[in-house]
Amino acid sequence: MTAVPTHRLIDAKVPRYTSYPTAPHFHDGVTSRTVAGWIDALAVDEAISLYLHIPFCDRLCWFCACHTKQTLRYGPVSDYLATLHREIALLGRHLSGRGIVRAIHLGGGSPTMIRPDDLQSLFERLHSNLTIAADASVSIEIDPNDMDEARLDALARVGTTRASLGIQDFDPRVQKAINREQSFEATHDVVDGLRARGVGSVNLDLLYGLPFQSVATLGKTIDLSLSLRPDRVAIFGYAHVPWFKKHQTMIDEAALPGPDLRLEQAQRAATLIREAGYQPIGIDHFALPTDSLAVAARAGRLTRNFQGYTDDPCETLIGLGPSSISRFREGYAQNIPSTGEYGRSIEAGDLAIVRGLSLSEEDRLRGWVIERLMCDFGFSTTAMRSMFGERAEPVLLEAAMLAQVSPDFVADDGGFSIKPESRLFARSIAAQFDSYLNLDKARHSAAI
Template sequence: MSPDPTPWDRSIPDADLLRRFDIAGPRYTSYPTADRFHAGFDAERHGEMLALRAFGPAAAQPMSVYVHIPFCESVCYYCACNKVVTRHHERAAAYVDALEVEMSLVHRRLGARALVSQLHFGGGTPTFLSDRELSMLMALLHRHFRLAADAEISIEVDPRTIDFGRLRHLRGLGFNRLSFGVQDFDPGVQRAVHREQSLESVAALIAASRDQGFTSINVDLIYGLPLQTPASFARTIEQVATLRPDRIALYGYAHLPHRFKPQRRIEASALPPPADKLRMLSGAIAGFIARGYSYIGMDHFALADDPLAVAKREGRLHRNFQGYSTQPDCDLVALGVSAISKLGASFAQNVKTLPEYYAALREGRLPVERGLALDQDDLVRRDAIMALMCQGRLAFDPIERSHGVVMADYFAPEIERLRHMEADGLVTIEPRAVQVTPMGWFFVRAVAMVFDRYLRPSGAGAAAPQGAAGGAADTPIRFSRIL
């Protein structure tokens, strides 16, 4: 099927716009972002939110479940995941046992087997688990939750840890979506980041996945890695496009060795200069669009007939901790070390180390380290930011009806700060809406950041509500979909 000729696919940003507006900032898989969580929201508060869901109107609605598997056999030098690097696979058995305890604690508070429409395994490397351990984990999930017949069940896959037999086993367990971590196909780049895998092996796995009946295949890529050049990355874009994954996630590498120890093994001198990194991004956008992909937003692409692209065209796109989704916004229960749950107007994040995680569960406690209860301003801004991120349009009427605010007054400072973006052709400010232009869609992160009260520049507009946290934005690093 040829791509739908929507205006989003006809504009490619030039280097000047990319240089000025492709800026560091949150991915807005949540608002407020995780760097705003605090220890005052603890396990007891999270337990209360689980119980509140059990007896509230949300109990009848489907929810999502995320399972974080932290183990990896070897370290990828670019990685910013919460992970445990080990070749001792016996450590996984104890972790599955711990997940069973956490599920029991959650189930006890929910009071029933909640209906689940979306289940995702992330990491780390979920396929670090053996077939037997994956079977046990799925059986535990079925025991504690009720998976819908049409549930999206996805898993992140390191192609180096899987073969055709494992694909069959995953399909037999009910997984219907796969995400392959590729990053780059250039052998020199792969050696520089300690992640070597051939085009041929990935191609064979994708072909086998289709034969096994997986309904959606995603490929993850990263630009800005050591030894990458615009020419070498263009070859990777061409190679990935020939594999025809249904979806592509393209992330920019941020080099922060002071925060992420594995990145200290990357020589800063080997990183591409900023100008080359911008050329890689613009080349990738142009390359994928030319090969039949629609730009969904925030570094994501999908084939024109993929449900994600269809939802984008029809205004039904949503966003959650797994990125863009066709699933309506719903509660999320996240299991495992460092995982983040969303229940009603709250977030809760589990402890980040295995010793802390195991200790909490031995004591019969939910392993929550920190979280956040959203205030009214958070809720208004969350709706505004998600409207921009998902529909590319902030219509005033729905938010005024939902929250009882006058948008022109409430967001007067923000609308004023959008004037320079309007002059650059990124937004159109209408009397009752802010519309992201086709060109502005490539910079929707920067547009959304204008409405983030925690990023408000000093002296711009009214002060943030009392008790609001300050500080810098989340860095735009991926890599774990839940962090």
């Protein structure tokens, strides 16, 4: 094993590790029939998380790498929701009363494009086809520019417990460069409106590494954001992947900060947020010490899924909508990305699975190591041997070899850990345990 020197980790290109193995290694050997078998194997009281994908926006932000499309007409959204209703009913038939939904997350795209009555109908469909726990968490991603009083009221009616507001940056020049103009005042009003309606947790999403962004302008954005006293803050590095998302070609690459400036921005942002009393969570999240995410991190219960860091304990996550990814004990499965093809599959009464991956025992072992490095910045030798027995030994040997040659990764009492000053590079260090990475033909974004 050859360690990567710290100064080279700044510009390393590695996966984000929201799953292991990562999505480029999914294949068409996992089918709708495969997933039907996985659903059949769920216990009657299986805890389930649901992810509902809304693949539409009324404007296309040029920085975005999500699976979405722009529409100024509501007709396509309405038609899509009818298909999503049918997929929910189809899932209900497959579950046949098994499973208890304990978490619901709406992402996109812009879920807040949905009209209030249609949001209500969507949740009525969920409750009529699935068993939803009375205390299930309900989270939704919000574009503040979509919001009005009726939509805020609708979020309260469906039981929203957490709202995540996209901000990115408040600087007008940066906003124009990424086609995301959004005032602080509008954002402030939405946060106030959510809290007035009893939404208990508010998260703000920010980005560094954007065009024309400087350490100073990012600092001003953070100051404004923290004045809203969010419960959580996530600050991600902008992933410039124009080969994957063609609309990113609208961004002037000459205006993007280089690796050293990106690192400076990330470090300055982390300092400002910590100084405001927030606990660091993994590499890019922060939470007030009383927030459930911070509590989970302190207790060693922090995990990662396709939405990033989470305190959601559900092992089973079922994704609905085009491109959504599901996670079962047996493996991963992804829905057809094309909205039209996805719709035709659902209309035919077929789960819209296009690809996936069945997990091997080594996948589970390496996935556990990578998740612990991403969440806890280290792992216990005792815990690893307890969970995986003799299969742990070859990977522990790899860890020992890495610790001998790496300036960032060390052996300590009872296990291995990433040095505190190197934790921003956790993705690159975790990649050292990725047995698929050298086989990966996909291109990845910068680690910092």
